[in-house]
Each structure stands twice: as structure tokens, then as C-alpha cells.
Amino acid sequence: MPILDTKDVTKQFGGLVAVNQVSMTVNKNEIVGIIGPNGAGKTSFINALTGIYKPSGGQIFFQGKDITGFPAYKIAKQGIARTFQNLRVFSNISVLENVLIGAHCRIDNPFHHIFLRPLRSKKIERQAYAKVIALLKNVGLEEKKESLAKNLSYGEQRTLEICRALASDPELLILDEPCAGMNSAEMDTLADFVKKLRDEGQTIVVIEHNMCFIMAVSDRIIVMTEGAKFREGTPAEIRNDLEVQKVYLGEQEVE
Amino acid sequence: MMMGSGKRKWLLLGGLTICLLLVPMLVTDIYILSILNMMIIYSILCLGLNLILGFTGLLSLGHAAFYGIGAYTTAILMTRYNFGFGSAFFASAVLALLVGIIIAIPTRKVRGDYFCLITLAFGEIFRLVATAWIEFTRGAMGIVRIPMPKIFGIPIATETDFYYLGLGILIFTYLTIKAITDTRYGRAFIAIREDELAADTMGINTAIYKIMAFSIGCLFAGMAGSFLAVYQTVVTPSNFRLEESCLMIIMVIVGGMGRNLLAPLAGVVVMTVATEVFRSVADYRMLIIGLIMILVLLLRPQGIFGSSSFKS
Amino acid sequence: MLGEVILVGVMVGAVYALVTVGYSMVYGILKLMNFAHGDVYIFGTLVCLTLLTKYNLHPVLAILIAAIVGGGLASLVELLVYRRLRAEQHRLISMITALGAAYVIQNITELNWGNQVMFFPSIVKSKFINFWGLQISVTHIITLFVAVLCIAVLILFMRYSRYGKAIDCVSQDMDAASLMGIPINRIVSSVYFMGGLLGVIGGVLYSSSYNAVSLGMGFRGTLVAFTAAVIGGIGSLGGALLGGMILGLSENLIGVYISSSYRDPLMYSLLIIMLLVKPTGILGSSDQAKV
């Protein structure tokens, strides 16, 4: 059974149909790439999936459960984590706290325990701390755990955002243009990291304009134009598809 | 910041507490003790407000109203219904908490500047009703002759007694807020301040957390109000003007908002001392407060001792 | 009786509209709650009072000078307090500095004029005329007339002058306007100026028709402007007029038929309810923020 299954998801803004009846599936342990020209509705589709926009139509099933119209925080609890196209790290607090906040919904510490079972509460917090430190080590940000997020380089902030999303042990990780603003060395590191995550069992959806990156990491690619799904196939199929090339004609990302 | 170097911090705090406990043995001047007592009241208020403003980023211009709710509850219960201080104190805190929840629920989704206006309007409504509803609150005359409180049969009579009582409430406030903010709850509040939408996608039910931060902050304002009532033995609506809310905000900002809970207290000390020093020019009080509000935000928005400011 | 109450309500409404327009225009451009608005126009109103009583100036001249003083003060506050915070900072920061500015102006006003209610002379001889059986004060009619005239001039100015169009541009998209070569600072300054100017005219009209003015009317005036702007739809000119009218009318009806000491609490409740139920106001529309 696919982990994510959308049926005719639609999102309208007034007269503008930003997402038009998109149906797709994501299977466990697979990387699905989404590409498409600017304004194709990729981000809007992801926003509808993660509860930031309420879908105007269609249905979304996650692990067999209908999550259509759930608020964002509930969807996060179900196990979908994401990053944002325009970086949204918590800039005035430390890297460590950023990632701890990412782990929020996996820290089982009810409010009354703070006062009634303080020792248990402290223990749970310490466990979360240890887990987050391990995660930071894994992405190479451990050295900088005390620095404010806004003082990191752009690439590091992107990494931090992914790290924050991973802290919630997501079943599905969605990355919206993770390479934007990265140099090519950082991009290669990221590609390796994403593949390593997949090998460890993570399921990932990634939106990206950079063709090298998307071709390198994806198991399957979905092409969107004007809000609708236009093509779906393996990287090789998409690369050789003349129609897809036509859609991209005039776009600078043409290979 | 939150886990490391904990021991030294607690040592420092312990030392500070002992010093504070010893103060009345060294200071016998009633005037200075009374200033210290006012500082204690503002410290309790500002610790609560810091939770609302510094952690969660909600600019409440109605904090004085919750302070007033606490004060009037204690005043009315003790003068008319023969409540003891303990039960009146408890009732004041709970009522402030409940009203806090009632205000926070409908406002959980409104934008920051509208929230600010709503709390301002609520604060003004409270003060105007306290002035107009003469049968219940005795209007502008206020409620007078609030009886002397007793704790376990010990009467609290002198400035020194009130100092210890207030210090007890302050320490309780500090420890409670510290305990809450050192867990995922405190981090969730900060996440809301930094970026509400991102906080939402981290699985934080931002509505609930905003209600929580706001009403807990109000709870402590209620306690401060209750203490004020027995300390002053009089409460009048003019104790709870918008000016007071502004003063608290500026204390929190001058000291520094957020994680460092001692910073707002430093702000309390600085602002109280400043207003006392300028007492001889009482005519210029608002001018001075206003100028400090402007200058601090223009020149050092993170406050004197703080590190984090509003997101920019 | 009801007829007179409504008529006075319309008059007060027109004055409120005048006061609100200036505030709402500022909001439209900077999205800033200008807490100093009311205190600025009370300052101007008191300047006018001094000019009238101490220097026996002709009312028209006195109002003109006072209005210019009010406008100048508003621009000055913008220049000193708001401008530096405009670009980068969080919106709440400028709100707090705005409150600070309000307090500074209040204190200066208090030092000069005290905080008592003062007698404000009628600008025209008050006389009652009988109109279809209604006892109508000439002062009220003239007040209404002047307020409507000012608003009409403002509307024409915003619609047809180049300056008005530039203001519209800036409030739609400040960055784009700046790229198009519109001098943002000058536009913002002049919007503050107009806001202060119209506010003072409103303040003088209000004070002279009630023969009273006091420091306390300043902050109350700010809240009147907030409430009226929010009711109508904040940032829009038509909204300010509609909101001012509704507020003026309902306030008078409440004052007469319920109780004047609950007039302000009810106004604040109305503000809260509007902000909760329809924060975009009667004439406003909402849109979803992009992510």
C-alpha cells in the first residue's frame, strides 16, 4: 500500500486554479521528485498536503488514513514533515533549540508532569536532547549548536531546516527546493545525504528546479504544469520526453 | 544554554536568594523597603508578561487589567465576604487565569496588531467598568480598609513582613515559569514568537499554546494584584490604567525578553529606580517613560541584558 | 427628540470620519497603528484654543495655523520615531514606539495646558433654528458642513491629483512604488501631515460644538479612530467615512438612551467584536497569505 495517496487534489485562489486535480502516490522508502516551471503549483500542492492550505477539492490519504482538511499541526503529528521554499528557520534562537522544536511532537511530556512528576519530565527532556545532538552530529552542525540560526551560512540554514524536519521522525519528508541558494559542493553533499536517508528507510518527496540534483536522487519524477500533473516516470523517461522538454523550453534549467 | 552550565547558574540563583532574604536585616528604612516591595510586585507581573510577550510574542496591552482583577477579587472577598488572605489569593489567581482563558480563546487566531488592540480595549473596559459600577466596586473612590492578611495565623503587618511574603510569591513565580519554559512548552512558545506557521508544521497546536502562555501569564498578574490589595489596603481603578500595562511592557523590554528570566527583573529594577529618581519631576513622568520606550526600541531593541528581540 | 439625537449623531459621525480618515490613511500605507494620532490632534486643537482666546485671532486663521501645527507635529513624529523602524523591524516594535510618542506628546500637552476640561469657544454664534419641527443648532449644521467639505476635498484630491495617485501606489506596494521613482519618504511624510491636519480640524469642530476640550480626549480620540477605521474597513477611505458615521450615530444613541458612563465601554466592546468577527471591516476583503 502506498504511504501517501492523493486523489484529485485541487486548490483554488479565487478564480485561479493553482492545483488542478493532482493524483499521485508515494511508496515507502522511495524518493519522488516533483518538477515543473515557476508557478506550476508545486508549492501549493505541498501546502495543501501539509495542511497549510485547505484543499478546495479531492482527498489525501496518509498511511491509509484520510487526512484531507486536517490542520497543519495534526498532519505533522501523523508523520509528515517538511521544509519551506523560502527558508523558515527560527532565526533568533540557537541551532539546538531549532531542532528541539522540530522534535516537539515526539517528546511525550504532558504538562502536569512538569509539576507532578518532575523527574520523569526531566528525563524525557534529556532523552530528546541526546537524540537531537546525535542528529546534529549526523549532519555536521554539532559544532554550531549554540549559535543563533540566523548566523549560519545560507547552506547551513537549509541543512538545519532539514534537520529540524527530521527531528520529528517523519514517515514522509517533503523538501521544497532544498538546493536553492546552495553552491555545487553543498548540493552534492545534500544529494548524498538524501540518498543515505532513503537507504536508511526514509520516504522523501522533493521539489527542485535543479535537474542534475533531481535526476540524481529521484526514483520517480512527476512533472507539473499549470497546476496539473503532466507526466510521471523514471528519471530516464522524463529526461528523454520531448513534451517535457517543450514545457521547459525557455526555462534556464533546460539541460 | 538550557542544559549546560546548569550548576553555576543554580549556585548564582541560590546566592541571590540568600542575599534577598537578608536584605531586611540590613535595610530598615521604610521608604526603601516600600520601593523594594513595589519592585517585587512588578517583578511578578513582568515574569508573567515575559511569558506572553517575550516567549510567545503576543503584545498584550491589557496586563494591568488582570492585575486589577486579582486586586479587586481579593479586596472584595476580604472586605465583604470575610475571606482569609490565603483563599482570596487563590481565588484571585484562578479568576485571572479564567478571564485570561476567556480572552485568549477567541483571540487565538487574530493577527498580532489586532491582538494588541483587543487587549488594550479589554484593559480599558475593565478600568471604565470598575469606575462606573459604583455599587460593586465603589467607583473611583476604590475599595478601602482591606484587612491585614494572616499566613498560618501570623499577621503580615510591617513592610518587612510584606517583603518576605512578596518574595515568597516571586520565588514561586520564578520557579514555576522556569520549570515550564525549560521543557518543550517553553520552546513551543518561542517557536510561535519566531514563526507561527513554521511552528504549526512542527506539530505545535499553536492555538492551544497561545492560550496557555497568555492565561498563565495572567494567573501571575492575578497573584500580584492580590498581593497589592493587601499591601496597599486600598485598590482604585487608577492603579490599573493603560500606563501601567505600558510600564510593564517597557520593563520587560528594557531588561530583555525571552529565555533569560532574570533579564526582565533587571528591567524592573532599572525602571523603578529611574522613576523614583525622577520623582521630584513627577510632572515629567510620562515624558520620561515615553522617551525610554522610544529610545530603547530605536537603539537597543533586545534590551539591556537580553539577547533575543522581536524577529526582524 | 430622536430626530435631534440622530442629527447630532450625524454631525459627530462626520467629525469622527474626519479624524479617522487621517489615521486610516497612515495605516493603509505603513500598516502601523499610530497611537499618537489623537494626542497630535488634541495638541493642535489646544493650540487653536490658545490662538483664539489669548491672541483673539480670527477663527479661520486660528484653525488654519493650528491645523498646520498639527500636521507638522504628525510629520515630525513620523520622522523621528517611525521612519527608522519602517523597513526592517517587527510591526509590534513600531507600535510600542508609537505609544511612547503618544505619552511624550501627552505630557508636553499637559505641561502647557494642564489636564482639566477647558472651555472652548463656539466658532460661530450658537443659535437654534426650527427646521421641520426639529430644534437644530447652527453650530452643528456648520460643523457638519465643514466636515463634509473637507472630506469631499480629500476624496477629490486622492482621486484626481498626481499626489493622490502616488499615495495610492505606495500603499499598494511600497517597494514597487519606490522602484518606479516615487519618493517614498516624502509621500509618507505628507500622509502624516494630512492626517494631523484633518485631525486638528476635526478636533476643533468637535470641541467648539461641545464647548469643551481636554487632554483626555486625545487618547480617546485615537481609540475612536481605531474603532471607526476597523468598523468600516481599515486602510480604506470609504471605510473610514462609513465607520465614523456608524460610530458617531450609535454613540449618541447609546449616550442618550442607555447611559453615558457605559458609552466608552460599549465602544471598546464594539472594537473587540469587530476585530474578532470581521477584522477586515464592512468594506474590506481578505486574502490568504502566500507561503
Ligand SMILES: Nc1ncnc2c1ncn2[C@@H]1O[C@H](COP(=O)(O)OP(=O)(O)OP(=O)(O)O)[C@@H](O)[C@H]1O
Ligand atoms: N496564497 C496564494 N494566494 C493567491 N495565489 C497564490 C497563493 N499561493 C500561490 N498562488 C498562485 O498559485 C500559483 C502556483 O504557485 P506555486 O507557488 O505553487 O508555484 P510553484 O510551482 O511552487 O512555483 P515556483 O517554482 O516558483 O516555486 C501561482 O500562480 C501563484 O501566484
Ligand SMILES: [Mg+2]
Ligand atoms: Mg514553489
